[in-house]
Amino acid sequence: MELIPPQILLGAYSEGVFPMAEDGELQWYSPLMRGVIPLDDNFHIPRGLKKALRKNPYEVRFDTAFQEVMLGCAEREETWIDKVIIDSYTELFRLGFAHSVECWDEDGLQGGLYGVKYEGAFFGESMFSRKSDASKIALVHLVEKLREDGVRLLDTQWMTEHLTQFGGREVPREEYLQLLAEAIGPPVTESNKS
Numbered sequence: 001m002e003l004i005p006p007q008i009l010l011g012a013y014s015e016g017v018f019p020m021a022e023d024g025e026l027q028w029y030s031p032l033m034r035g036v037i038p039l040d041d042n043f044h045i046p047r048g049l050k051k052a053l054r055k056n057p058y059e060v061r062f063d064t065a066f067q068e069v070m071l072g073c074a075e076r077e078e079t080w081i082d083k084v085i086i087d088s089y090t091e092l093f094r095l096g097f098a099h100s101v102e103c104w105d106e107d108g109l110q111g112g113l114y115g116v117k118y119e120g121a122f123f124g125e126s127m128f129s130r131k132s133d134a135s136k137i138a139l140v141h142l143v144e145k146l147r148e149d150g151v152r153l154l155d156t157q158w159m160t161e162h163l164t165q166f167g168g169r170e171v172p173r174e175e176y177l178q179l180l181a182e183a184i185g186p187p188v189t190e191s192n193k194s
Contacts, residue, residue, distance in 0.1 A: 003087040006095055014184055016126075016159060016177050019088075019172040020080035034176035035159035035167040037124075039151065043143055044167040052133045053140065058103035058110060060141045065089050066093040069112040071124035082124065089125070092116060101142045103134040108136040113142060119184035121153040122146055139166065153183035 004019060005178070012018060017030045031111040037043065045053070067090050074081035083110055092098035099122075111134020113127035122142070127135040146154060159170045171179070 002087065003084060003091055006088075006092055006097070007091060008186060009088060009116070010097060010118055013116055013123055014180075015119075016180055018123065019045045019085070021082040021085050022080060024082070026084065029157070030173065031158065032173050032175060033159070033170040035156035035163060035168055036171055036176070036179065037143070037156055037163060037166055039143060039147055039154055042091070042167045044165065045140060046165050048138070049136050053137060056104055058134060059133075060135055060137065061102045061104060062141075062145065063093070063099055065102050065109055065112075066090065066100040066114060067100065067112065068109055069102055069114045069128075070126075072109065072112065072128040075128065076180070089114070089116070101138040101145075103131075103138050103168075105131070107131075115142075117149075117151070119188040120151050121180060121183040122151050122154060123155045124157070149184070153179050155180075 009019070012028065013173055016030050020027050020029060025185075046049070067086065070086050070089060073079075088189065089098050093100075097118060098114060098116050100114040103110050110131040111127070111129035113124060113135060115122055115124040129135040133139060141152065155176075156168060159168055
């Protein structure tokens with residue numbers, strides 16, 4: 001498989017399903033418990049990170065090095081990001097559905113994150129840091145941007161201790177699917193096309 005067709009990927013996201021590559025095989029997931037980060041006042045910036053943000057250690061950019069961010073996210077001992085995933089999401093980026101947030105300094109790209117934006121939902125895929133707080137600062141800037149854009153759901157797929165410090169929580173699949181439906185609206189049919 002060279003890449004996952006964009007319509008298959010977007011259709012899967014709209015139904016609460018996402019892909020990961022494992023041992024050269026593409027697997028599709030819809031966890032029983034789903035991680036979400038609040039976009040309202042329940043989003044929490046830890047005190048130490050507030051100090052780091054005031055120092056402004058990075059220039060934060062959006063969508064200037066999408067594939068480089070993906071490669072940064074794949075730089076770990078065990079990764080689910082293979083060539084098919086990279087090529088598929090790079091195509092989604094080309095079509096305007098995938099986005100990256102990047103933290104740069106004089107030494108180059110130091111961290112960031114990427115994900116898929118579809119209607120009123122953002123599906124966070126992965127993040128990485130080469131220097132202190134880079135991925136966390138990228139996340140804070142992502143939340144600001146999503147609020148500006150009127151996005152209603154920030155899906156993190158799985159919940160980690162790293163994400164709970166921002167107010168992230170797990171919700172049962174049924175509740176997640178309700179949040180997802182509210183964020184992306186009803187599917188387009190012949191009767192409700194505008």
